[in-house]
Amino acid sequence: MTSALTIRHHDVVVVGGGAAGIAAAHAAASNGADTLLIDAGPMLGGELLSGIPIDGCLNTRGEWIVGGFLDGLLEECKALDGFVGAFFDWRTIWVVCCDPETMKLAVARQLDKAGTKILLNSFVDEVVTDGGRVKAISVLNRNGRTLISAGTFLDCSGDGDLAVGAGAEFLSGDGKGAYQPVTMVFRMAGVDSDRLMQFAEEEEENLALRENPWIKETREECLRALIKQGYPKLFLKADGPLMAKSIEAGELYPTALIGVTPVSMRRREVALNTTRVANVDATDTRALSATMPQLIDQVWNCQSFMRKRVPGFENAAFAGIAPRIGIRETRRIVGEETLDGDDVLAAVKRTDGIAKGGHHVDIHGGGTDQVRKPIRDGGSYDIPLGCLLPKGIENVAVAGRCLSADRQAHGSARVMGTCMAMGQAIGTAAAIASDGNDPHPVLGEVPLSRLRERLLDQGAILDGTH
Amino acid sequence: MGNAIWDIDTDVLVVGGGAAGVSAAVTAARNGARVTIVDGAPMLGGELLTGRPVDGAIALDGRRILGGFADDLLRGCEKFDGRSAVVCDFDRRNVICMDPEAAKLALTELVFGSGVSVLMYTAVDQVVKDDEGRVHGVIVRNKRGRSLIRAKVTIDASAEGDVFTTLSNAVQEDGVYADTRKVDLTMRMSGIDAGALLARASETPSNFSLLRHTRFSDRSDALSKFREQGVPILKVPRESPLLSGAMGPGGRLPDLEAIEIAPTSALRREIYVRAANVQVPADRTVEAASDNYTGLHAQIETIIAFLRESLPGFSEAGLAAVAPQVEFSGGRYAKGDVVMDTATDAGAPVIALGCGVADAEIFGIPFGSLLVNGTDCLLVAGSRISAAQSRRADTRAVGTCMATGQAAGLAAAMTAESGGSLRSLDAHALRKRLMDQGGVLEATS
Numbered sequence A: 001m002t003s004a005l006t007i008r009h010h011d012v013v014v015v016g017g018g019a020a021g022i023a024a025a026h027a028a029a030s031n032g033a034d035t036l037l038i039d040a041g042p043m044l045g046g047e048l049l050s051g052i053p054i055d056g057c058l059n060t061r062g063e064w065i066v067g068g069f070l071d072g073l074l075e076e077c078k079a080l081d082g083f084v085g086a087f088f089d090w091r092t093i094w095v096v097c098c099d100p101e102t103m104k105l106a107v108a109r110q111l112d113k114a115g116t117k118i119l120l121n122s123f124v125d126e127v128v129t130d131g132g133r134v135k136a137i138s139v140l141n142r143n144g145r146t147l148i149s150a151g152t153f154l155d156c157s158g159d160g161d162l163a164v165g166a167g168a169e170f171l172s173g174d175g176k177g178a179y180q181p182v183t184m185v186f187r188m189a190g191v192d193s194d195r196l197m198q199f200a201e202e203e204e205e206n207l208a209l210r211e212n213p214w215i216k217e218t219r220e221e222c223l224r225a226l227i228k229q230g231y232p233k234l235f236l237k238a239d240g241p242l243m244a245k246s247i248e249a250g251e252l253y254p255t256a257l258i259g260v261t262p263v264s265m266r267r268r269e270v271a272l273n274t275t276r277v278a279n280v281d282a283t284d285t286r287a288l289s290a291t292m293p294q295l296i297d298q299v300w301n302c303q304s305f306m307r308k309r310v311p312g313f314e315n316a317a318f319a320g321i322a323p324r325i326g327i328r329e330t331r332r333i334v335g336e337e338t339l340d341g342d343d344v345l346a347a348v349k350r351t352d353g354i355a356k357g358g359h360h361v362d363i364h365g366g367g368t369d370q371v372r373k374p375i376r377d378g379g380s381y382d383i384p385l386g387c388l389l390p391k392g393i394e395n396v397a398v399a400g401r402c403l404s405a406d407r408q409a410h411g412s413a414r415v416m417g418t419c420m421a422m423g424q425a426i427g428t429a430a431a432i433a434s435d436g437n438d439p440h441p442v443l444g445e446v447p448l449s450r451l452r453e454r455l456l457d458q459g460a461i462l463d464g465t466h
Numbered sequence B: 001m002g003n004a005i006w007d008i009d010t011d012v013l014v015v016g017g018g019a020a021g022v023s024a025a026v027t028a029a030r031n032g033a034r035v036t037i038v039d040g041a042p043m044l045g046g047e048l049l050t051g052r053p054v055d056g057a058i059a060l061d062g063r064r065i066l067g068g069f070a071d072d073l074l075r076g077c078e079k080f081d082g083r084s085a086v087v088c089d090f091d092r093r094n095v096i097c098m099d100p101e102a103a104k105l106a107l108t109e110l111v112f113g114s115g116v117s118v119l120m121y122t123a124v125d126q127v128v129k130d131d132e133g134r135v136h137g138v139i140v141r142n143k144r145g146r147s148l149i150r151a152k153v154t155i156d157a158s159a160e161g162d163v164f165t166t167l168s169n170a171v172q173e174d175g176v177y178a179d180t181r182k183v184d185l186t187m188r189m190s191g192i193d194a195g196a197l198l199a200r201a202s203e204t205p206s207n208f209s210l211l212r213h214t215r216f217s218d219r220s221d222a223l224s225k226f227r228e229q230g231v232p233i234l235k236v237p238r239e240s241p242l243l244s245g246a247m248g249p250g251g252r253l254p255d256l257e258a259i260e261i262a263p264t265s266a267l268r269r270e271i272y273v274r275a276a277n278v279q280v281p282a283d284r285t286v287e288a289a290s291d292n293y294t295g296l297h298a299q300i301e302t303i304i305a306f307l308r309e310s311l312p313g314f315s316e317a318g319l320a321a322v323a324p325q326v327e328f329s330g331g332r333y334a335k336g337d338v339v340m341d342t343a344t345d346a347g348a349p350v351i352a353l354g355c356g357v358a359d360a361e362i363f364g365i366p367f368g369s370l371l372v373n374g375t376d377c378l379l380v381a382g383s384r385i386s387a388a389q390s391r392r393a394d395t396r397a398v399g400t401c402m403a404t405g406q407a408a409g410l411a412a413a414m415t416a417e418s419g420g421s422l423r424s425l426d427a428h429a430l431r432k433r434l435m436d437q438g439g440v441l442e443a444t445s
């Protein structure tokens, strides 16, 4: 820790290496921009490393609505034997399941191929502004402070730290102290998938199925199809007899669902998404840290419940927790435009879309509460660039869960497939903006047709789906 | 990112939540101190999270040299199905093998359960000291903003000397001038067939680091016991025909120091693998480690492929986990009241024990090697305590880090309570209380 200030410059700086940030950095670098990706943590990939599946890659109908960066990443996972598959949960979504440990290697490969520069363990703590532009950011790490200037800055910090530091307006949770819960995802190995699916078939009243009216099959048919799919991808629901009884008896803490996701068939391993502490402002570090013991209690409680009550888990072993506490919701930056929840639910299409979403509105609350609203016709909606441009700041864009959206729309667009699509869009926009050697690029001035053309060339899916 | 500075007042501040830091924090809290621990990472545990075997707990002759906090941790792991085992490497050491995933849960329970106030994702920004060089605390940085944490005693358990290196004359010079540091990225693999591996090792021991201690001079007896133990613990050194043939120009492996494996979970048939590494300039470690992030991950791919093809027992094995962070060797060591070396006077009151990596001899660590030169109110614990080059490989062992952490935590709590200075602390009273709390200061069988 010295007091001297090191200086460096890049065309594009991306803050945050979660699903949105790695896509943004990859897109910017592979489109020719000198790009630096910064994260405060020790690893890249964010929630992709926790074991949860990638949602929002396909709509309910099973049409792919995200491509480009995602395709490359999944190719790497396949090559490394870490791809499990894309599955329909016969409830409301298609999920893409990968091994989160292989994902670490796949993310590294992707960024390496694009030539992205990386700076880890480095916290962005100050923003230097000049009028409506960000000139530089100050980054703190063990080696001291570095002042990093760039033509454009892409805020993929989840919390919108950079945009907020630059003076952007923001909304936070429901504005009255409610936030979606934080969660510790955990994994169990040695699961007998056949036995689990047999149980699912025999005691189907425990499963969440058929939540989107677009699904024409009967509940019974959905169940058959799920079993036929053959992979341990299912949701146990709180109002099914098994969970309800255990919650009632105090054997299980109150939670809405237990989401089971296959992560490795070789290790016979699944991830479980179920623990929760609601209404914590995760930007309050002390409050976030303090959720740890409760989350860990729930992890152990749930793994005991699974082993005791859920066939297929009798001989499973606890296999670990995610690298960090999972955060669903903090700030939403106020952008040039705001993604509207009704448009999301109505699957509204636009001619100026630069990314697509298709996940249902999915707002977890405390205990067994969860709002789940399906998208009309099992379709998808378009996100315009304006939702990713903080109002009044010309060289900053955001992507990921800090996008400009109302709370309902956020409940859908926050998922990782959509985060990657948004990331790829702003990364590409930033590269185009710095193409012309303009020392003061303005992201809002990137010609929309050029951006859309480039995205389509590079595999993004913008049109032609429900 | 606010500009306000929050004010936190505590008796004992622990910087760093690795083996040493958590041991110090829990011990101080249990001894009545108000304790705050800060760690820059998203998870407590530091290098414990790699799943590496714990040295410095059981000497090669089987005697216990560690107790107290370590016992609580192992019991905690047990509760979370992490069955630890004492394992002999049939070379030079006994280690305790631990499941790092169970350890994450156990550590959380121990730290929060003892009432320690925890700030994760929080890194030290500045050290607060007065004209006499006394450390009064630190300013930390996190998403909430800056906080001034004022403490009666600060314990630097950062493994990088992030507190003591800001003081004058508190660093041993030799470490500072090393040009490069080694960065490792470890991993875990599952699905190995231990029997096949051990059979090969016993047939061709020359490929492995085995039997170097005189204890194993009856080679065939030792090798049969090694096979009987049935546990996959092995080191393939770079000089071995197996590795040397695969490294260098045209070879498929990067330049490795060794491939080391040890068990982490019998339940998951899982092992720890240390191999991937790279040298980086010592003066810009964060940047250099970041520059090598993708390269280290690529090494892991290569090493897995190599193991699957070249070592029996690995044909069905695959990746189970990549360690949560890269790790550094080398760097800066504290200059303490005592700079311990292999000749350090055993007469000085000993507050922790260690075990020599090379000679398997037990040695004592004096309190003076935790007291940082020229300053008061600051202790160092863990891998950076004041030891000369000849002792550093031993004092940085995970078990020894827990032992020095425990001693530092207790010393800090006693000092905070009495209001005196660290240097006037009665070392005999410290020893007695440590032993009352399970600390091992005389090796026991």
Ligand SMILES: Cc1cc2nc3c(=O)[nH]c(=O)nc-3n(C[C@H](O)[C@H](O)[C@H](O)COP(=O)(O)OP(=O)(O)OC[C@H]3O[C@@H](n4cnc5c(N)ncnc54)[C@H](O)[C@@H]3O)c2cc1C
Residues within 6 Å of the ligand: A015, A016, A017, A018, A019, A020, A021, A038, A039, A040, A041, A045, A046, A047, A048, A052, A053, A054, A055, A056, A122, A123, A124, A125, A156, A157, A158, A159, A161, A182, A183, A184, A185, A273, A325, A326, A327, A328, A399, A400, A401, A402, A414, A415, A416, A417, A419
């Ligand atoms: C428990 C849980 C379950 C979920 N389930 C699913 C699911 O099944 N499928 C799905 O698709 N989605 C799911 N989601 C939603 C989804 O995972 C997240 O919304 C998404 O990953 C957010 O990605 P992001 O890139 O926007 O942000 P994040 O992944 O939060 O990444 C932000 C990054 O920025 C870094 N950062 C933040 N501030 C700074 C700073 N000041 N300086 C430097 N770096 C900084 C952080 O370290 C972090 O790595 C779930 C979320 C949670 C928490």
Ligand SMILES: Cc1cc2nc3c(=O)[nH]c(=O)nc-3n(C[C@H](O)[C@H](O)[C@H](O)COP(=O)(O)OP(=O)(O)OC[C@H]3O[C@@H](n4cnc5c(N)ncnc54)[C@H](O)[C@@H]3O)c2cc1C
Residues within 6 Å of the ligand: B015, B016, B017, B018, B019, B020, B021, B038, B039, B040, B041, B044, B045, B046, B047, B048, B052, B053, B054, B055, B056, B122, B123, B124, B157, B158, B159, B160, B162, B184, B274, B327, B328, B329, B381, B382, B383, B384, B396, B397, B398, B399, B401
């Ligand atoms: C490659 C390698 C192999 C090894 N093999 C073995 C082995 O087989 N057996 C063995 O016993 N030992 C081994 N060691 C040594 C041992 O792992 C370490 O010395 C020991 O774990 C260090 O413990 P610690 O508590 O001192 O530090 P760490 O575990 O490194 O913890 C330090 C903590 O401090 C935090 N931190 C650092 N700086 C700051 C800051 N400024 N602000 C806030 N937080 C901060 C970090 O995030 C980290 O969590 C090995 C070491 C390496 C590098």
